[in-house]
Amino acid sequence: MKVNIWNEKAETMSRDELHHVQSLRFKDMVWRIYHNVPFYRQALDEKGITPSDIKDIDDLKYMPFTTKTDLRDNYPKGLFAVPDKEVVRIHASSGTTGKPTVVGYTKNDLELWSEVGARSVMSAGVTQDSIVQNSLGYGLFTGGLGLHYAAEKVGAQVIPMGGGNTQKQIMMMKDFNSTVLIATPSYALHLADVMEEMGMGPDDIPLKTGVLGAEPWSEEMKIAIESKTGMQAINSYGMSELIGPCVAMECVHQTGMHIWEDHFVPQIIDPVTGELLEEGQTGELVVTAMTKECLPMLRYRTKDIASITTEKCSCGRTMARIKRLSGRTDDMMIIRGVNVFPSQIESIIFEVQGVEPYYQLVLSTANGMTALEVKVEVSPEYFNDDIRRLTSLREEIGNRIKTFIGISAKITLCEPKSLPRSEGKAVRVIDQRTIK
């Protein structure tokens, strides 16, 4: 399969060349943060490190970590490394509790974002002939604007829809002949289901590619989205603190998301001890954003659980790949000693005949312990069935969860269309525990 590459020189450089580029950029970054950000100067001083100690990128492992708490403690702009007048854009993460996390960009940062954006969307299969419907939220959330400029940079035609208004999205998609949909996977699935209700199948819509991300999604979810829409569902990864979307993106061969390592250096650590893990091992993803001017990030702990490979990819890109994420350390539920991610429950729900992939996980406290309730929608054709069939459906889900994950859960079958639909990031877990 012939693939298009936006920046061949950067994306296909040898690993030796990459080491050299990373080393230069890393040394420059450490100098900048040491001199411009009191927080980093203190953190490096505590470790006895000065910028002149850095020889090459291999020294990254001696550096301190940065966390979301550090960003919060320095709210709003304490980690910015440039004077405020050089900042031309602000975004912020939603921050469900307390203050949001604020991120800033200089003009060069926006250039960089478009550059890694162009690499990303082209890797996903977007070209200047594409018509891109962007259904991610515009505004403080980085998703909408980040991918908007990415697609424009490669010369595609962009329709800035934003999230929601599903029927209109479908009308526009048909009328404007959108070939690419940018959305969260949960919204893409909802769109596909509404299309189905409107009597449309994959052949009635022009979509060829879905650029989907901003939340964890299972392989089973990908298969379902692809079969309902006929598009290739490409995995897209990013986070506000690192730049926004387009930190990493799958190529059309879909063997993991290429991370643009000449700007973002990935490491995998043991989330408990902080110890660096070997290539291929699963742990917490830590990323250093070396080249941003406003908000460089030193060893940022993403809390995302991932593994990395640098094996050659048949697309020709030499940049490492991040495997599909299983979830975040803070989404991990510990149920009677067993670690469970929502994506594991999702995989099971997709495999059971008779329920729809709309679910919610409710955590509560029972007898001093965490209990899990799985709420899932029954398929319309099963809903009016006799009690026996519904009971056996409930048992089947419970048994599968017991067998494959090793925990007991209460299964509640809900009416079709009764659980909330997501227009952005889906809320999967409702935590009602009195003891955490």
Ligand code: AMP
């Ligand atoms: P935000 O800063 O609001 O964009 O959220 C970033 C977080 O969204 C990441 O740290 C991940 O937990 C999650 N996320 C983004 N893209 C993906 C993806 N492709 N797969 C799984 N989780 C993702």
Ligand code: ZN
């Ligand atoms: Zn590839």
